[in-house]
Amino acid sequence: MTLIAKKLNPEIVIKVQNLRTQFGRTTIHNHLNLKIHRGEILSIVGGSGTGKTVLLRQMLKLEQPKQGSITIFGVDINHATSEQVAFFRSRSGMLFQQGALYSALSVFDNVAQPMRELRILPEALIKDAVYLKLNMAGIGPEHAQKMPSSLSGGMIKRVALARALALEPDVLFLDEPTAGLDPDSSESFVSLIQSLHKELGFTVVMVTHDLDTLFALSSRIAVLADHHVIAIGSVEEVIQYQHPFIKEFFLGARGRRALTVLDKDNYGK
Amino acid sequence: MLNAETPQLHETQPDSITVSGCWQVHAFVDGSLMHDISHELTRLSQRSHLQWNLSGISSLDHIGAQILWNCWGKQKPAHLILLPAQEAFFNRLAAANSLTIPKPKKNRLTSVMQLGMVVLGFLAHLFSFTALLGQLMLDLIQVLRHPGRAPWKEISANIYQMGFRALGVTALVGILIGVVLSYLSAQQLRTFGGDIYIVNILGMSVIRELGPMLAAILVAGRSGSSITAQLGVMRVTEELDAMLVMGIPHGLRLIFPKVIALAIAMPLIVIWTDAMALIGGMFSANIILGMSPHFFIQKLPEVIAISNYYIGLGKGVVFGAAIALVACHFGLLIKPNTESLGQGTTTSVVSAITVVIILDAIFAIVFSRVGY
Numbered sequence: 001m002t003l004i005a006k007k008l009n010p011e012i013v014i015k016v017q018n019l020r021t022q023f024g025r026t027t028i029h030n031h032l033n034l035k036i037h038r039g040e041i042l043s044i045v046g047g048s049g050t051g052k053t054v055l056l057r058q059m060l061k062l063e064q065p066k067q068g069s070i071t072i073f074g075v076d077i078n079h080a081t082s083e084q085v086a087f088f089r090s091r092s093g094m095l096f097q098q099g100a101l102y103s104a105l106s107v108f109d110n111v112a113q114p115m116r117e118l119r120i121l122p123e124a125l126i127k128d129a130v131y132l133k134l135n136m137a138g139i140g141p142e143h144a145q146k147m148p149s150s151l152s153g154g155m156i157k158r159v160a161l162a163r164a165l166a167l168e169p170d171v172l173f174l175d176e177p178t179a180g181l182d183p184d185s186s187e188s189f190v191s192l193i194q195s196l197h198k199e200l201g202f203t204v205v206m207v208t209h210d211l212d213t214l215f216a217l218s219s220r221i222a223v224l225a226d227h228h229v230i231a232i233g234s235v236e237e238v239i240q241y242q243h244p245f246i247k248e249f250f251l252g253a254r255g256r257r258a259l260t261v262l263d264k265d266n267y268g269k
Numbered sequence: 270m271l272n273a274e275t276p277q278l279h280e281t282q283p284d285s286i287t288v289s290g291c292w293q294v295h296a297f298v299d300g301s302l303m304h305d306i307s308h309e310l311t312r313l314s315q316r317s318h319l320q321w322n323l324s325g326i327s328s329l330d331h332i333g334a335q336i337l338w339n340c341w342g343k344q345k346p347a348h349l350i351l352l353p354a355q356e357a358f359f360n361r362l363a364a365a366n367s368l369t370i371p372k373p374k375k376n377r378l379t380s381v382m383q384l385g386m387v388v389l390g391f392l393a394h395l396f397s398f399t400a401l402l403g404q405l406m407l408d409l410i411q412v413l414r415h416p417g418r419a420p421w422k423e424i425s426a427n428i429y430q431m432g433f434r435a436l437g438v439t440a441l442v443g444i445l446i447g448v449v450l451s452y453l454s455a456q457q458l459r460t461f462g463g464d465i466y467i468v469n470i471l472g473m474s475v476i477r478e479l480g481p482m483l484a485a486i487l488v489a490g491r492s493g494s495s496i497t498a499q500l501g502v503m504r505v506t507e508e509l510d511a512m513l514v515m516g517i518p519h520g521l522r523l524i525f526p527k528v529i530a531l532a533i534a535m536p537l538i539v540i541w542t543d544a545m546a547l548i549g550g551m552f553s554a555n556i557i558l559g560m561s562p563h564f565f566i567q568k569l570p571e572v573i574a575i576s577n578y579y580i581g582l583g584k585g586v587v588f589g590a591a592i593a594l595v596a597c598h599f600g601l602l603i604k605p606n607t608e609s610l611g612q613g614t615t616t617s618v619v620s621a622i623t624v625v626i627i628l629d630a631i632f633a634i635v636f637s638r639v640g641y
Contacts, residue, residue, distance in 0.1 A: 103606035120303040132365045141370045149605050168330040
């Protein structure tokens with residue numbers, strides 16, 4: 001893919017080492033280690049307050065860890081030059097939980113924003129590219145001039161996904177991609193991410209609570225508990241691990257229901 | 270900076286173009302590369318019967334594909350060599366071609382109609398402002414009937430926020446205006462030998478006009494904007510709707526306490542600003558005219574009728590209530606987006622100050638025979 005990534009590390013896109021996060025006196029992460037491989041869909045799960053979203057935000061350099069390092073494309077993002085950070089930012093996309101669309105801009109301008117920010121693409125090309133991205137995300141061109149406030153929850157997520165994918169990033173971060181969607185649109189959103197992942201081959205780091213989404217998308221699952229990653233691997237591997245949280249989360253009534261629908265030729269493998 | 274990853278076009282044989290390098294959007298960011306390539310492509314697009322060989326492209330994305338696609342006139346050229354993996358990109362682009370993009374609707378309003386819209390908009394503001402005032406009166410009657418149900422805690426909190434916290438800035442501005450006024454008028458008075466009239470000038474202008482005006486302008490900027498922003502954010506986060514659903518009326522719990530609190534706090538701020546401006550003026554008079562503070566204080570009640578003071582306080586009450594009402598009015602009109610929030614806050618402060626000045630003019634006319 002990219003030069004820097006190729007030279008330094010062919011396999012591992014993101015490497016979290018010995019991470020420690022503290023808010024005041026509360027420890028969130030301690031000795032947290034995590035490696036994310038190219039092209040996989042890694043899901044981070046954990047009870048509430050275990051710092052899943054914080055970890056995601058740290059990977060995006062929105063928050064600083066107390067100790068430890070986060071290496072993306074072979075560069076420690078907390079000790080990177082501004083060019084390296086700019087490069088990493090242009091190669092990663094984030095889908096925020098509430099969409100985080102710019103409410104003052106139309107759907108079209110929201111998706112065009114990252115392209116215009118490069119200041120090299122002609123406006124005619126941007127126009128074609130935006131309609132293409134909206135089309136990929138399942139938004140018809142008739143919605144392009146609408147404002148975000150007049151969109152439904154599912155549409156907001158789709159537009160936000162189109163915006164996150166505007167520059168076709170190598171890494172896509174998803175924070176609760178299906179939270180707040182009805183089962184129908186959540187299912188179609190999952191298959192949308194699946195098909196785009198197949199087509200564009202990006203790496204996905206996802207935080208989710210929704211077991212259906214989790215089982216449908218993840219190639220690997222990382223379980224956060226006791227301040228670090230207690231288990232990482234495929235669904236089958238993770239549920240073997242003995243821990244009260246895993247037992248409750250995967251093997252409770254909700255988890256068993258979702259596991260029964262998990263068919264053998266699961267997408268991620 | 271040319272290397273294997275740089276997007277490149279070569280005419281290897283006559284009429285045969287080989288495309289190589291990394292055709293992903295981030296590869297084009299370097300320098301004038303995008304300019305050169307698009308220049309080259311525009312030149313090539315004029316030639317027909319070219320053979321395109323894309324097998325040398327190391328990686329492609331949709332924007333890179335779009336650049337080539339647009340050069341080909343949005344269709345596949347007759348002679349094209351593609352890798353199987355690249356096929357999908359161009360199939361997608363071909364599919365997107367068939368999308369019908371609706372044209373943005375034109376604004377069909379003529380200038381006369383636009384003027385009409387402005388007038389209608391103004392009338393709508395006036396209407397909802399009147400409704401707000403009416404609701405406030407109804408709330409006031411309800412509170413007078415059942416004083417136990419009044420939002421006393423909110424009123425008290427608002428007095429602290431909008432009154433007590435404003436003392437610092439009003440003191441500073443008050444003192445400075447007093448000093449400025451004193452220096453300005455002292456120069457003029459000295460030429461006529463009318464030094465003693467500085468007490469009249471300072472007393473009259475500060476107590477009757479400047480004190481209430483300064484306080485009102487500062488409070489409009491400080492508390493008016495915060496009221497509007499607060500209500501606006503509550504609209505964005507649906508807190509306003511949540512209150513309605515729980516049966517908590519906006520009027521009694523949000524607007525009433527703010528208006529009452531500012532109507533109570535403003536006259537107090539006016540007293541404070543008056544005092545500070547007079548102190549500033551008094552000490553300046555001591556420095557430039559050698560007038561002792563003792564004389565100043567003794568002379569002040571003799572030359573300024575007490576009714577001026579009451580007018581100043583009355584202005585404070587009215588200005589305070591008006592600022593809070595205007596701020597609430599604009600706060601409730603904010604739509605759930607960031608632009609509306611910023612615009613609403615600006616309009617609120619500007620309108621509040623305008624309303625204060627209009628009210629001040631009304632005061633000046635109505636009380637033109639009082640206090641001289």
